[in-house]
Amino acid sequence: MKQILYRLFEHQYLGREEARRILQNIASGQYNESQIASLITVFLMRSISVEELAGFRDALLEMRIPVDLSGYHPIDIVGTGGDGKNTFNISTAACFTVAGAGYNVVKHGNYGATSVSGASNVMEQHGVKFTDNIGQLQQSMDECHIAYLHAPLFNPALKAVASVRKNLGVRSFFNMLGPLVNPVIPAYQLLGVYNLPLLRLYNYTYQESGTRFAVVHSLDGFDEISLTADFKVAMPEKEKLYTPEMLGFDRCTEADLDGGSTPKKAAQIFDKVLHNTATKAQKDCVIVNAAFAIQVICPDKQIDECIDEARISLESGRTLTIFNRFLALNA
Template structure:
């Protein structure tokens, strides 16, 4: 069946959900060679993956994953981007997740080290001195202590070990960028997902509708950011009650001034961590601070905490001005340091 699937791909045909799932399972088990896998992933990437193909891959990886035991905490939130936008921005979703948890929202932050970017979420956590959970016990302990669990994807998805080296060899986004936000082992009820373009965002919305989730907001900035944009319009897809609604949103609608993409760029995880700390401390350049405010407000909206994104902006502003998120970060890093010293 593998040879049949590969032939279909080479003919630029698309796969059914069961075929995509079968291919992913065999890729994980080593039945698919690196050359075959590279060819299939490259062709799928350049023609664009279908909803059925993404669903098939997600179901296969979920089946093979170390899913955490049922959490003691309900209605978890996740903020995660697909990556692959090539913008070299700081880790906005990580800053957002810390803000949300400082407000008492339970967050299961799922991430990985960088593949096509300057700094992945796991990279910046390391720079911040935060330990990523490697099992369900650590994850639930972090949630109980800090209202946030940091989940390093490779620990929970051994099936992806086979494809890790392949992704390093392919210097462009693949289907694994798209499915990353859909593999959180704690199965969050709410999600804010950033996509690298509007086509991917629309597909992810359909995938989430098929897979089922309480409420999710998929966003993509017009300039290709896998975040809500502070420099222009953001395309948004809200998934709720088995339906998808699409709309656009501007910084002005949130009461924020447009900023500069240049002010969001970093060279490495250390620069990203430094900028995050300054923002949580109520400082940082205006563009960087405002894009975090906008995305945190969108996360509050996605998790049904506020009626509108603009309402969320007021809450996040107060959080930063009072340094609530900054002191929450200090508490996390201090406690984590003590755990690993002892």
């Protein structure tokens, strides 16, 4: 690792196979925490390359505990995290909204590393017991249209670096990898990223995969469609810049989307969204992310139609019904 770090400090890049091998070594405990922290720091100081990202992803997918839910043709909605915005659990709420609209979802999540509440935090606040039991995951899909996969159960390498990431408290290339290594390898993904270079990186990475995808980025730095600014959406066939007003939404502020100072507070906001008692800004943000996820699944649908589906799911109570059913099975 010392030689690798010297090379990286001299602005050299890793090849795909070399990156794969390094991550395998991390997972097997061959490097100490200081070395891992130094490696993470390198990729904060310069952009990760397509080859490096692909190599790291290869390693994690090879080491994953695979889960075959391919028959459900599910979608995952996930942000990289690391945007420093500390929003409430928008992607997770959007997942249940999409499930409430009748589409299959496999949510891959973890504890927050750079924010107060990650998806696993909000699930845990509701008493959800994480599982890798395929029968239970299939039952959750059958009865709720959604299953939750807690990343460390399926990706041992992520577990190996959890304490380093938490202690550093800054975004890392593991934030970038999280959305890419859902062990199900879902048919569809809506990915949120915190800057435009990463949007392009994901776009290149996914072009050669069989996954139908959209990568989204709000131009003021959110790793989701925040409605606080104009936002870009990259799909296989197009890249388009939207304003909130184009889609009939009001702009909101960063403070409108704050997730609070504790996981409990973030869970309370999440509950208000699902109970349709949240603020307009909070609900709109969930609806627009759910809508673009629906359009990934159904590219022939106009975005206005997808927004209507998401809104009906949330405001009719279908989202809450699905969530309560999910809790009855998984908590």
